[in-house]
Structures are given as structure tokens and as C-alpha cells.
Amino acid sequence: xxxxxxxxxxxxxxxxxxxxxxxxxxxxxxxxxxxxxxxxxxxxxxxxxxxxxxxxxxxxxxxxxxxxxxxxxxxxxxxxxxxxxxxxxxxxxxxxxx
Numbered sequence: 001x002x003x004x005x006x007x008x009x010x011x012x013x014x015x016x017x018x019x020x021x022x023x024x025x026x027x028x029x030x031x032x033x034x035x036x037x038x039x040x041x042x043x044x045x046x047x048x049x050x051x052x053x054x055x056x057x058x059x060x061x062x063x064x065x066x067x068x069x070x071x072x073x074x075x076x077x078x079x080x081x082x083x084x085x086x087x088x089x090x091x092x093x094x095x096x097x098x
Contacts, residue, residue: 001037002059003091006052014081015048022052025074034068035061048083059092 010018019041026039037055044050056062065071 001093002056002062004054004056004062005089005091006054007087007089008050008052008078009083010048010050011081011083012048015043018050018078018081019043021074021078028070029065034065036065059090062090 008018022039022041026036029036029039035057037057039052039054042051042053054062056065
């Protein structure tokens with residue numbers, strides 16, 4: 001299992017749109033059974049910063065997702081409502097890497 005933190009700054013006025021897109025994407029991923037176990041969305045208080053924190057069955061399944069057409073379509077659209085470049089961090093148990 002791995003966890004991934006994806007940090008985004010959303011353009012002012014697009015917060016609700018970003019939240020709605022997140023909910024739809026997570027629902028689609030869970031129904032598609034592509035390896036995502038859970039996903040949570042956190043918003044920075046009083047600002048437009050967001051953290052999407054996901055749990056995946058494996059690094060291989062996460063990598064397959066980020067190389068998929070669905071991911072590219074979502075991130076392609078997201079560029080219109082995101083400020084700057086998002087930051088992604090993977091948290092993996094050392095035992096799993098071996």
C-alpha cells in the first residue's frame with residue numbers, strides 16, 4: 001500500500017468546481033476498481049490550497065493510473081482552474097519497497 005499527497009492551488013472562484021470534479025473522479029476510480037482504496041480532500045482554511053490524499057493498493061497501480069488517458073484528461077482540464085504547478089508526494093512503507 002502507498003499513500004499519495006497531491007497539493008493544488010485553485011484559482012479564486014473555482015473552488016466549488018474543483019471540489020465537484022474531485023468527487024466525480026474519486027467515484028469513477030472506485031467504481032473502476034483501478035487500485036484506489038480511499039481518497040480525501042482537504043482545503044486550507046481561508047485559502048484556495050487543497051490536498052488530495054489517496055491510498056492505493058500498490059505503486060504499480062498508482063503509476064498505471066497517472067499514465068492513463070483518464071488522468072491526462074482530468075489534469076488537462078484542471079490546468080484551466082489551477083494556479084502554478086501541482087506538487088505530488090508519494091509515501092510508501094520502507095518494507096514494501098524491498
